Amino acid sequence: MGKFVKRNGRLLLAGAAVVCFCAALSLLFSAREVIQTGSWGLSFQTEGRPPIGTASSEALKKNDAAYVGDSDEKVIYLTFDAGYETGCMGQILDTLGAHNVKACFFLVGNYFEQNPELVRRMADEGHLVGNHTEHHYDMSRIADEATFTQELQSVEQRYEQITGRKMEKYYRPPQGVYSEENLKTAQKLGYRTIFWSLAYVDWYQDKQPTADEAFDKLLGRIHPGAIVLLHSTSTTNAAILDTLLTKWEQMGYRFGTLPELFEKNSAPQTPF
Numbered sequence: 001m002g003k004f005v006k007r008n009g010r011l012l013l014a015g016a017a018v019v020c021f022c023a024a025l026s027l028l029f030s031a032r033e034v035i036q037t038g039s040w041g042l043s044f045q046t047e048g049r050p051p052i053g054t055a056s057s058e059a060l061k062k063n064d065a066a067y068v069g070d071s072d073e074k075v076i077y078l079t080f081d082a083g084y085e086t087g088c089m090g091q092i093l094d095t096l097g098a099h100n101v102k103a104c105f106f107l108v109g110n111y112f113e114q115n116p117e118l119v120r121r122m123a124d125e126g127h128l129v130g131n132h133t134e135h136h137y138d139m140s141r142i143a144d145e146a147t148f149t150q151e152l153q154s155v156e157q158r159y160e161q162i163t164g165r166k167m168e169k170y171y172r173p174p175q176g177v178y179s180e181e182n183l184k185t186a187q188k189l190g191y192r193t194i195f196w197s198l199a200y201v202d203w204y205q206d207k208q209p210t211a212d213e214a215f216d217k218l219l220g221r222i223h224p225g226a227i228v229l230l231h232s233t234s235t236t237n238a239a240i241l242d243t244l245l246t247k248w249e250q251m252g253y254r255f256g257t258l259p260e261l262f263e264k265n266s267a268p269q270t271p272f
Helices: 003-032 057-061 088-097 109-114 116-124 144-161 179-188 211-221 236-249 256-266
Strands: 075-082 104-107 129-130 192-196 226-231 252-258
Touching: 075 088, 075 192, 075 256, 104 109, 109 116, 109 144, 116 129, 116 144, 129 144, 129 236, 144 179, 179 192, 192 256, 211 236
Parallel strands: 075 104, 075 226, 075 252, 104 129
Antiparallel strands: none
């Protein structure tokens, strides 16, 4: 009798553990439906498939935001972040032109001031120029809507003064730090917020990755619908870009644009 009670107790405990585990999983995935303040993050589960983001595609879509495209189509949306110039942008633009690839460059305010000729070249060659804010602040700490708005509108004005064109409204939060209120304010201003589903540590100027390290991440983790974030300040990125684009093309990928991404995202998709 004693053994029976003990064994049964273990079974009851095991059953409770299963229930608790399932409840924890439920809370984890339901939490992803809520946009919370924090830094954008990714969890890669399966090679060749989109990673799981800090928030789900469906939760982001409600705020005109995205981190990945259609997981059934081998398309890459190529984006670059640039806060300053290291002499790499010209080479990057040359390479993109050779492959007939259109990218989106998310620029900080001082980039317009210091490199107007490169901004004009981006626009003239058919690339999007996105809004990375005037000062690259942690935008989640800006509670005042007027201040948030000024951070974006200042960049719009710089772009229009340099190119004579209206800026298309795509916004990337500096350092990927965001809040639901940020997304709602950006949406109210007509912006679409762009996160990413593939990036790697390429921004340290004194510790650039080797070509092999870059290829390991950028080829090994590529997936259908990828929004790729690269930093144009990276000498490694500039050096490998021609080979990288060629290898992606050989893997069967084509390159899409952010307007195309949002056209596709307007149709119902399976959330990640």
